[in-house]
Amino acid sequence: MAPTNPNSEKILDFVVYKGNGIKGLVDTGIETVPDLYILPIEERLLPNNILPYDSIPVIDVSNWDDPKVKESICDAAGKWGFFQIINHGVPLHVLDAVKEAAHRFFGLPYEERNKYWAGNSPTDTVTLKTSFVPQAEAVLEWKDYLSFRCSPRDLESFPLWPPVCRRFADVMGDTTVDYRKYRLKKNLELQNSTHIYNCLMTVYRDEVVEYMENAKSVIRKLLEVLLEGLKVKQIDKAREYTLMGSPIVNLMYYPHCPNPDFTAGVRPHSDISTLTVLLQDDNGGLYVRATENDSWIHVLPINGALVINIGDILQIMSNDRYKSIEHRVVAKRSKDRVSVPIFVNPGPDAVFGPLPEVLESGEQPLYKEVVFSDYFKYFFSKKHDGKKSMDFARI
Numbered sequence: 001m002a003p004t005n006p007n008s009e010k011i012l013d014f015v016v017y018k019g020n021g022i023k024g025l026v027d028t029g030i031e032t033v034p035d036l037y038i039l040p041i042e043e044r045l046l047p048n049n050i051l052p053y054d055s056i057p058v059i060d061v062s063n064w065d066d067p068k069v070k071e072s073i074c075d076a077a078g079k080w081g082f083f084q085i086i087n088h089g090v091p092l093h094v095l096d097a098v099k100e101a102a103h104r105f106f107g108l109p110y111e112e113r114n115k116y117w118a119g120n121s122p123t124d125t126v127t128l129k130t131s132f133v134p135q136a137e138a139v140l141e142w143k144d145y146l147s148f149r150c151s152p153r154d155l156e157s158f159p160l161w162p163p164v165c166r167r168f169a170d171v172m173g174d175t176t177v178d179y180r181k182y183r184l185k186k187n188l189e190l191q192n193s194t195h196i197y198n199c200l201m202t203v204y205r206d207e208v209v210e211y212m213e214n215a216k217s218v219i220r221k222l223l224e225v226l227l228e229g230l231k232v233k234q235i236d237k238a239r240e241y242t243l244m245g246s247p248i249v250n251l252m253y254y255p256h257c258p259n260p261d262f263t264a265g266v267r268p269h270s271d272i273s274t275l276t277v278l279l280q281d282d283n284g285g286l287y288v289r290a291t292e293n294d295s296w297i298h299v300l301p302i303n304g305a306l307v308i309n310i311g312d313i314l315q316i317m318s319n320d321r322y323k324s325i326e327h328r329v330v331a332k333r334s335k336d337r338v339s340v341p342i343f344v345n346p347g348p349d350a351v352f353g354p355l356p357e358v359l360e361s362g363e364q365p366l367y368k369e370v371v372f373s374d375y376f377k378y379f380f381s382k383k384h385d386g387k388k389s390m391d392f393a394r395i
């Protein structure tokens with residue numbers, strides 16, 4: 001949807017086609033929001049539509065086996081589709097490191113960031129993008145993001161992920177070092193050299209993998225509890241592939257915005273994942289749709305917590321017992337906001353539909369069976385538009 005306004009054409013060229021991103025535009029010192037980013041009034045989040053006293057549930061998961069914990073998770077998935085978990089076991093330093101990595105990556109000069117811009121990246125497992133689908137959006141979203149595909153197979157391209165650290169190259173001698181050798185060397189060196197540790201800490205890809213590795217057991221536990229709530233006794237290999245075969249980790253960057261009320265960081269949408277594990281910073285800005293018409297609940301940042309939301313796939317598999325709820329993001333006026341979602345997605349060729357365990361008592365399926373890559377392509381063929389992507393699978 002090419003803009004007709006010549007100024008918007010110039011901005012589109014600078015941000016998208018020259019690969020500067022919205023970060024590059026903000027770095028030019030703009031003091032007003034360009035037309036290309038101004039939402040029509042009916043799409044803006046107005047203060048009257050925010051419910052000031054409501055909040056999504058916060059669940060302490062220090063004991064996953066406690067029936068009350070399991071019940072709270074399944075209830076929240078059915079009623080809210082969103083909840084925060086605390087005492088989940090992912091160390092605070094791992095969470096802080098990955099947020100810090102996002103700031104460091106987006107703090108790099110244009111030339112360094114641009115090496116990973118969609119179309120330039122040495123591997124399709126890591127791409128830097130802007131907005132959502134700029135080709136299909138009349139108004140762009142105020143965000144850039146570095147996206148990492150993290151299935152075991154994708155991790156083979158780890159050596160091509162952005163290290164961008166001279167000191168790292170000096171220490172390792174070769175930035176294209178094999179991942180396993182790199183881990184081995186890191187473990188050996190860590191025992192006797194804080195200097196080398198500090199060097200390694202400046203490598204983004206390492207923080208992303210560290211975060212993902214730590215989050216895996218939380219994801220597994222959440223899925224076990226949620227599937228048990230649907231009478232599924234165990235997650236075998238085939239189900240594991242359908243539930244979590246191709247995770248994606250994004251480093252999201254919402255640079256400060258001269259007038260955030262006019263813009264969308266992310267438009268209202270539901271995620272297409274089975275579930276999403278989201279680490280947000282202390283800026284706030286994430287809003288979840290409440291049951292009342294067009295009202296929104298702010299997700300208060302809690303240090304160390306992870307925000308969990310049910311995605312379309314789990315709503316479909318549960319035949320609507322669990323809900324993928326719409327949410328949106330508003331950028332900040334004077335601070336750069338970062339967040340790190342893990343979209344826990346099915347493997348590309350996984351076929352999903354309402355689970356047999358859910359339908360066993362004769363309930364009618366509300367959705368047909370769909371191949372995940374078809375659903376994914378459909379989602380990325382248009383702008384974020386509430387929950388409309390679910391129509392793709394609805395009977």
Ligand SMILES: COc1cc(/C=C/C(=O)SCCNC(=O)CCNC(=O)[C@H](O)C(C)(C)COP(=O)(O)OP(=O)(O)OC[C@H]2O[C@@H](n3cnc4c(N)ncnc43)[C@H](O)[C@@H]2OP(=O)(O)O)ccc1O
Pocket residue numbers: 016117118119120127128129130131132133134135145147248250269270271272273276311343345377380381
């Ligand atoms: C929210 O809930 C989610 C989210 C997610 C996943 C989130 C991600 O961030 S995954 C990474 C980004 N997504 C994808 O890559 C999706 C796969 N991509 C596609 O299917 C296609 O790129 C497309 C979006 C459908 C567009 O296809 P097409 O019209 O054929 O255009 P392309 O050839 O791909 O691109 C043309 C040209 O533009 C560049 N480009 C495309 N998108 C962007 C962008 N956002 N920013 C900047 N540039 C972009 C592209 O690289 C091409 O450039 P060339 O120089 O190569 O011509 C998971 C789960 C959830 O629940």
Ligand SMILES: O=C(O)CCC(=O)C(=O)O
Pocket residue numbers: 252266271278280286327328329338339340341
């Ligand atoms: O940045 C956030 O807090 C949420 C981002 C989000 O909803 C998404 O990328 O799907």
Ligand SMILES: [Fe+2]
Pocket residue numbers: 269270271327
């Ligand atoms: Fe989302």
